[in-house]
Amino acid sequence: NDIYNMLIRLHSRHNRADQARGLFFEMQEWRLKPDADTYNALINAHGRAGQWRWAMNIMDDMLRAAIPPSRSTYNNVISACGSSGRWKEALEACKRMTDNGVGPDLVTHNIVLSALKKGSQYLKALSYFELMKRRGISADAVTLNIVINCLVKLGQYAKALDVFNSMREKRGECAPDIVTFTSVLHAYSVCGQVDNCKAIFDMMLSEGLKPNMISYNALIGAYASHGMHAEAFSVFNTLKKSGFRPDVVSYTSLINAYGRSGKPEKAQEIFDMMKGSSCKPNIVSYNALIDAYGSEGKLAEALNVLREMERGGIQPD
RNA sequence: GCGUUUCUUUAUAUUCGC
Numbered sequence: 001n002d003i004y005n006m007l008i009r010l011h012s013r014h015n016r017a018d019q020a021r022g023l024f025f026e027m028q029e030w031r032l033k034p035d036a037d038t039y040n041a042l043i044n045a046h047g048r049a050g051q052w053r054w055a056m057n058i059m060d061d062m063l064r065a066a067i068p069p070s071r072s073t074y075n076n077v078i079s080a081c082g083s084s085g086r087w088k089e090a091l092e093a094c095k096r097m098t099d100n101g102v103g104p105d106l107v108t109h110n111i112v113l114s115a116l117k118k119g120s121q122y123l124k125a126l127s128y129f130e131l132m133k134r135r136g137i138s139a140d141a142v143t144l145n146i147v148i149n150c151l152v153k154l155g156q157y158a159k160a161l162d163v164f165n166s167m168r169e170k171r172g173e174c175a176p177d178i179v180t181f182t183s184v185l186h187a188y189s190v191c192g193q194v195d196n197c198k199a200i201f202d203m204m205l206s207e208g209l210k211p212n213m214i215s216y217n218a219l220i221g222a223y224a225s226h227g228m229h230a231e232a233f234s235v236f237n238t239l240k241k242s243g244f245r246p247d248v249v250s251y252t253s254l255i256n257a258y259g260r261s262g263k264p265e266k267a268q269e270i271f272d273m274m275k276g277s278s279c280k281p282n283i284v285s286y287n288a289l290i291d292a293y294g295s296e297g298k299l300a301e302a303l304n305v306l307r308e309m310e311r312g313g314i315q316p317d
Numbered sequence: 318g319c320g321u322u323u324c325u326u327u328a329u330a331u332u333c334g335c
Contacts, residue, residue, distance in 0.1 A: 040324070079326065106326090110327070143326090147327095179327055221329055284331045
């Protein structure tokens, strides 16, 4: 049983909801009874796939099987609504949870906040956070990271930095983590302060936090969006030297760095490098390269890339 | 009673309009 639960979780992580569902039926053919963990994992799998209705139906099945939904079950359902962009349904599910006598925990509140953020309801997210404070619910780093990102989306950079600085003072549960630093780095990029992106990155290092792919990619992206291809390329190399394999985001950011610097042939070079790697270009990579040519008026080359993309079986959007 | 562990939540890439 536990093995099936693990396998379903594995499919969930890889966004294979149908495979997860297959296992769910397969285990029952072996006369294994799905337990709460099974249902939770299955709900999670559908949530990640944006199938919030399925997620809800599975919870109903659970009730029919006389397995009471746990806090994790509700959290998974609320999260399923959130990742499908259904913030209203997320709030309703949260209310239903309370009505059914299952109290929300901090994770629940964080899931609601992120559902509001995914639904672009940044102001609502901030009011929800204020409500949490008034109720004496103490936030953790995840909470504050979401708040920072909502403030950035609203263009309230100074307030975002205030939250960041309060996290640095408080430490403990609220100590800035790698997500915090990456968010602040991105905030500086969005408001045009590239130098501070590097400063934040270095601060993260001096705090003893190890950068991951996402933080490297964020720095590459910051340089890229400001047309600083040399700096972007240098971070790309540092990433590789640190033992990471650049992913599709790393490559696409670098393509964009050259595109924005008016160097489509360099962008093409990186694109070819990506094809020679284990990482396949996706539609965003193709779009970045097409735009690199297009913005330099090289329409024939741009069309060539478009044709190559279609030959590769990717539909233009 | 205390601690440890498991599960659920947050950060990065392309174009265009307001």
